[in-house]
Amino acid sequence: MAIAFKEETFRDDFTFSNSPEAIRRFPFPFHEDSYMYSVNLEQHVPVRPENTTRSLPDTVFDKTFDVDEHYVAEMKDRELVLAEDPLRCQSLPHMTLAGWDLLELIMTAKAAEYPDLFELHRDGDHWHWINRPLGIEQKFVFMDETTLPYGPMEYITRQTQGDFALLDQRDDNLWMDAGMVTTQADWSLDFDIGMNFFEWHAPVPKAHEMGIFVRALKFLLNIRQGSPARRLNWTLTVNPLLDTSPENYHKWGVQRATLTPENLGQKLHLRVELQTFFRLPRSNALVFPIRCYMISFQDLVTEPKWGRRMHRVIRDLPDELADYKGITRNRELILDWLSHYDDGAPTSPGAWADER
Amino acid sequence: MSGGGKIPVTVTEVVRVNELIKRFKFERSDGGLLPTFSGGAHTVVEMQDYGTSRLNPYSLMSDPADTSAYTISVRRDDEGRGGSLFMHRHVRPGMEMSISNPVNLFPLDLRARKHLMIAGGIGITPFMGQIAQLSAISGRFELHYAARNPALAAYASELSARYPRQVHLYFDDYDQRIDLQGLLDGQPLGTHLYVCGPKGMIAWVRNTAEAAGWPREAVHHEEFLAPPSGKPFEVKLAVSNKVIQVGEHQSLLEAIEAAGVDAPYLCRGGCCGQCETDVIDYDGTFLHNDHWLSEEQHAGGKKIMPCVSRFEGKTLVLDR
Numbered sequence: 094m095a096i097a098f099k100e101e102t103f104r105d106d107f108t109f110s111n112s113p114e115a116i117r118r119f120p121f122p123f124h125e126d127s128y129m130y131s132v133n134l135e136q137h138v139p140v141r142p143e144n145t146t147r148s149l150p151d152t153v154f155d156k157t158f159d160v161d162e163h164y165v166a167e168m169k170d171r172e173l174v175l176a177e178d179p180l181r182c183q184s185l186p187h188m189t190l191a192g193w194d195l196l197e198l199i200m201t202a203k204a205a206e207y208p209d210l211f212e213l214h215r216d217g218d219h220w221h222w223i224n225r226p227l228g229i230e231q232k233f234v235f236m237d238e239t240t241l242p243y244g245p246m247e248y249i250t251r252q253t254q255g256d257f258a259l260l261d262q263r264d265d266n267l268w269m270d271a272g273m274v275t276t277q278a279d280w281s282l283d284f285d286i287g288m289n290f291f292e293w294h295a296p297v298p299k300a301h302e303m304g305i306f307v308r309a310l311k312f313l314l315n316i317r318q319g320s321p322a323r324r325l326n327w328t329l330t331v332n333p334l335l336d337t338s339p340e341n342y343h344k345w346g347v348q349r350a351t352l353t354p355e356n357l358g359q360k361l362h363l364r365v366e367l368q369t370f371f372r373l374p375r376s377n378a379l380v381f382p383i384r385c386y387m388i389s390f391q392d393l394v395t396e397p398k399w400g401r402r403m404h405r406v407i408r409d410l411p412d413e414l415a416d417y418k419g420i421t422r423n424r425e426l427i428l429d430w431l432s433h434y435d436d437g438a439p440t441s442p443g444a445w446a447d448e449r
Numbered sequence: 450m451s452g453g454g455k456i457p458v459t460v461t462e463v464v465r466v467n468e469l470i471k472r473f474k475f476e477r478s479d480g481g482l483l484p485t486f487s488g489g490a491h492t493v494v495e496m497q498d499y500g501t502s503r504l505n506p507y508s509l510m511s512d513p514a515d516t517s518a519y520t521i522s523v524r525r526d527d528e529g530r531g532g533s534l535f536m537h538r539h540v541r542p543g544m545e546m547s548i549s550n551p552v553n554l555f556p557l558d559l560r561a562r563k564h565l566m567i568a569g570g571i572g573i574t575p576f577m578g579q580i581a582q583l584s585a586i587s588g589r590f591e592l593h594y595a596a597r598n599p600a601l602a603a604y605a606s607e608l609s610a611r612y613p614r615q616v617h618l619y620f621d622d623y624d625q626r627i628d629l630q631g632l633l634d635g636q637p638l639g640t641h642l643y644v645c646g647p648k649g650m651i652a653w654v655r656n657t658a659e660a661a662g663w664p665r666e667a668v669h670h671e672e673f674l675a676p677p678s679g680k681p682f683e684v685k686l687a688v689s690n691k692v693i694q695v696g697e698h699q700s701l702l703e704a705i706e707a708a709g710v711d712a713p714y715l716c717r718g719g720c721c722g723q724c725e726t727d728v729i730d731y732d733g734t735f736l737h738n739d740h741w742l743s744e745e746q747h748a749g750g751k752k753i754m755p756c757v758s759r760f761e762g763k764t765l766v767l768d769r
Binding site (some may be wrong): 262263311319320374 | 454484485486487489490513514550551552553556558559560582586665666715721722723
């Protein structure tokens with residue numbers, strides 16, 4: 094399937110938008126009319142909608158690393174972020190091997206799953222990589238850093254949508270020892286680098302008391318080669334900003350104050366993270382890709398089930414969670430807007446949109 | 450979910466290494482490449498032992514970068530439950546078998562400035578993969594390998610020939626002993642210590658290192674427990690609504706699997722925690738053999754690790 098890559102921006106004039114196909118395949122994260130934390134991890138395998146007869150040409154879960162119409166524009170935005178702040182990409186010295194593991198994982202998956210866009214030719218350690226959408230052709234020696242313009246993790250994640258955290262596994266814990274983080278929901282790699290799983294999750298309310306992290310860590314420590322896992326997370330973002338980092342809070346935080354009943358449908362976005370987890374073969378590290386999908390509220394409510402459910406989720410969200418997700422300030426405004434799309438009718442089970 | 454990622458393989462070589470050890474080579478039956486792995490990883494080999502299904506973990510000892518084949522070494526245990534005997538007696542070149550994706554519970558700490566390895570007997574195998582991995586990236590290591598005598602010291606001569614400065618051998622029959630205290634005293638800052646061998650050796654190394662002030666995080670060990678035999682017992686599986694019998698030479702996990710119930714596992718040796726199971730009710734005594742649960746949990750009667758632990762008494766009901 095040919096993808097028409099869009100020219101669009103995630104800053105200044107915000108020309109980002111979703112095509113009808115992108116709306117249809119959006120990973121809506123709520124499988125019921127309310128939301129609470131859970132260890133909502135499942136195997137990362139292609140799934141088809143269970144609760145609908147609706148036929149979808151593809152879903153964001155079909156490929157190891159989903160490539161969509163925003164690919165080229167997202168990579169340009171990453172380049173801009175890195176030029177301003179190189180510390181968004183860091184790798185502690187012992188993580189270079191994990192970087193090679195990640196490069197191999199992404200290149201082999203993309204070349205196999207998108208043969209019209211990517212090619213990888215391997216002759217022993219001599220590799221030849223072709224990335225058509227970005228116009229890149231690179232010959233290099235695998236495991237020889239001197240043959241690439243960047244370290245292996247930075248090289249491949251400048252060509253792959255989503256943030257990446259490389260987690261070293263030792264002492265029955267995971268350590269945030271490398272990453273490429275330019276599209277984050279208000280967390281900082283520069284702050285978290287070197288922290289363990291409990292330390293970097295310390296700001297999350299409620300979940301610690303619920304024992305969520307102890308169980309989640311146990312699951313993650315046992316993720317095996319060949320059996321990746323995934324979960325979805327979500328928040329709301331005013332304006333389609335990929336870079337909502339603490340480093341740039343002074344730039345985007347104020348934009349939350351610009352929301353009005355008139356512009357909400359266009360400005361407010363549901364931001365969904367498709368988080369996946371892969372065990373890496375040589376380093377025994379875990380890679381944690383965090384892929385961000387955004388949809389404006391006006392596009393979201395074109396699926397009646399999503400409009401009804403979004404209203405109920407925001408209405409019943411515990412206050413601590415609303416605070417943590419940065420929704421409190423605009424909560425009444427959002428609820429008022431969404432209430433027009435909730436007629437009180439029951440919603441079907443599962444997250445997928447209904448057949449129309 | 451438990452056996453995820455099984456790989457069909459063909460045995461392509463069986464080599465008698467010495468009077469106790471045989472080496473087995475596996476290649477993918479479909480002719481493809483095996484997954485790359487990290488030094489210290491193991492694979493779980495599935496054996497169809499004439500009606501009994503056995504799943505035993507063995508360290509991968511080939512070069513992790515060589516994805517054309519995996520090799521393992523198996524020490525024959527005449528007193529054991531039969532897995533090693535099956536491998537020694539019945540596995541021949543050309544046989545089709547099934548192995549798991551590699552799992553590493555004994556990885557190198559890649560922050561280490563030097564890797565100090567202590568091996569006893571068949572405990573040499575995980576170090577073979579680690580040394581291959583380290584030598585490819587010019588990592589610094591030192592191996593101290595103790596065995597009963599030269600004839601039983603598998604791979605000792607190959608290792609010494611290849612790494613003459615890094616490999617040190619000790620033979621019990623010649624009264625040679627590792628001067629552990631001296632060895633630990635002389636290490637540069639940033640050294641990590643690894644031990645794999647008999648239970649007594651692991652305890653000796655860990656205790657000596659702890660007494661010498663080594664940080665816990667810098668001392669790594671791997672010990673696979675074989676599930677011990679014991680008296681047969683009966684278990685009720687509440688979720689699947691089945692009553693099963695655990696045989697004398699069968700582990701509880703094996704009995705659960707034999708009843709057709711899918712249960713999670715990873716190491717099958719009492720150390721990874723994956724098979725941890727909740728106890729709903731019991732009247733009797735647990736025989737805990739794992740390294741995973743705490744002493745309080747062992748005393749609490751609420752958890753059991755079915756891969757190595759057993760039970761004696763009237764009633765045991767599990768949440769499985």
